[in-house]
Amino acid sequence: MSSKNVDKTQKSENIDIKYIARVSGVSSSTVSRALRGDPAANKKTADRVLKIAKELNYYPNLLAKGLRDKKTKTIGIILNDLKNPLYYETIKVIEEILNDIDYSMILCDSNFDLRLERKNIITMLSKGVDGIIISPVNIESENIDLIRKQGLNTVYIDFAPEFENVNYVHVSHEHAAFIATEYLIRCGHKKILLLNGPSQLSVSEDFLKGYLQSLKNHKLKVIKQHIISTELSLESGYKAIKKLFPSKEPGNLNDFTAVLCLGDMLAIGVYKASKEIGFKIPDDLSVMGYDNIFMTSYLSPPLTTIHAPKIRIGELGIKILLDRIEGRDKESHRIILDVRLVERESVKKLT
Amino acid sequence: MSSKNVDKTQKSENIDIKYIARVSGVSSSTVSRALRGDPAANKKTADRVLKIAKELNYYPNLLAKGLRDKKTKTIGIILNDLKNPLYYETIKVIEEILNDIDYSMILCDSNFDLRLERKNIITMLSKGVDGIIISPVNIESENIDLIRKQGLNTVYIDFAPEFENVNYVHVSHEHAAFIATEYLIRCGHKKILLLNGPSQLSVSEDFLKGYLQSLKNHKLKVIKQHIISTELSLESGYKAIKKLFPSKEPGNLNDFTAVLCLGDMLAIGVYKASKEIGFKIPDDLSVMGYDNIFMTSYLSPPLTTIHAPKIRIGELGIKILLDRIEGRDKESHRIILDVRLVERESVKKLT
């Protein structure tokens, strides 16, 4: 059978190595070698096989290969809230790096829900990913035990548990809250509302610590009513402020002069509520965000926030993961990146 | 061997059906039946097996299952620019719907690049996804031929080719540009700069058509210099405007009074440039966006734009795809959703 007029009429026969072997009159082994560029293959034969493979539009079955090699060139990414723009810069670099080296990524969202997170981890395990990057719901959950027990290559981002041989790349939320609060106090704010995340989230605990630390630093009293736990979304930030000020009249603002938000999305919610209520930012209310998602500089007024190096987190995280997967590095990496204040126009200087 | 003290000390033996079979003293077939809840299995045996499986933290190998069934419960998503917030909402709903029914998604970015897109399609094929949702780089590329030839279940979003049995869900970019331009003209603008995408992109062609149609409608002259092709990013929008007005002095604005952007990201770039140059929006320059990404309402001034139903696109797209994958529906679906003007404050009424 010539390689020219290949018989494609046979119905529902997959174009696989065996098929190519039959067409080119060699064995599957030879085809496999040709396809993989194995030097043990005869150059002339290999070229002929390759040509036929191309004519037939052959593409490998990576399920079969994965099953055999226990390696899928697939990475799992498990995040807490896909809707948050915070993650997209990270996802984008990761995707770029992976695409370059012919890996792909399975992306999923655990929505701050331990049950969902567990399900996602098991899916990753079942689909045989070579490793995962995860922003965990909580750093003490049994989901993390599961990951460890199964020996799944993992890099934690956002926040991370501590044990022998962990890998993580994140920033210190405590420090972020601390420098944010310090800045607010330095600007003369003494009564600062903390819009924090749900209390069962590790990130909320850390953030609260930094806030309290700073207050303590300046011997400011902690006011319980000034610490609010809420979901980490724009809507929640909006609702929290609307709830505090149901009336459209300004005036009862004297209770606090600034809001520190765990995440820029909350801050944007505060902007939205303020606009509706009629508060001018920063004159009536100062707002401090966290993350520095790209759009915050285009808000009006531009949001003062704490910058988190999202791209760097993605780059480092995936590098560490790949080094481990490909056996280049077995060391544990614990990386805590710096955070920095981005001073814009949403905080009023009272002094 | 009792099911209680199971021997886990054997090194590097995978916990698979065969292993469970050995531990529970039955055959692989029986274990497989128990696991799948096959009624042909004896209830008592099945329960015992299930218990053992749980104790052993068994999880299925979906590569093996996929190889056998030619079904992976995995969907591919191929987008043109992961960094564009335009896609976030779509990705989020798709993820939610998939997660609910134990599917997962492989996400990748083709960056408006046909070569990358092709690579991504082949990866999807190789990894055995059950179908893809794709925002194609171009609607006449051979990549689309590839998809068709391979019989890959596909739903096109953003824009789509036309052939027998296609599935797509998108909006009419032509119509969007048309109503945007109509609005600008109605507001008294006669010289409108079009910040369009790269000319080889289908979306740019369509958008341009709508713009031209509207000008023609009002017998306005088409000015070549007023049609600019650029990348669809914030940076590009910024650069385009900066290039037009290299000096920081206002004054040579009389050339046009409004900018229509293919995408809100471009519009934000225009905002940025305007701010630097010293143009007041909308007094010195009116800006019209397209997409209505969530942040545009928080810009200053809030951006007047054309709303595209991103969530609906995701919902419908994935529904159509799943119906097709699971054999519930073999019909072709061609859905063009409505677009609507969102009037905010970035366009000045000249009349």
Add this chain to the structure above:
DNA sequence: ATTTTTATTGGCAACGTTACCAATATTATA
């Protein structure tokens, strides 16, 4: 008690790939 029916089980093959080994073909050496 024997036969027939039904319930439950185990064995086998296949999905597509490749590592390993043995078999053969080719080339180099004596």
Add this chain to the structure above:
DNA sequence: TATAATATTGGTAACGTTGCCAATAAAAAT
């Protein structure tokens, strides 16, 4: 020319799963 060395090839098994069929066990009918 015969032999050794090397290059190239083909066959087989395995990765983990499940559908199919045959084999066995249990239950029902005679």
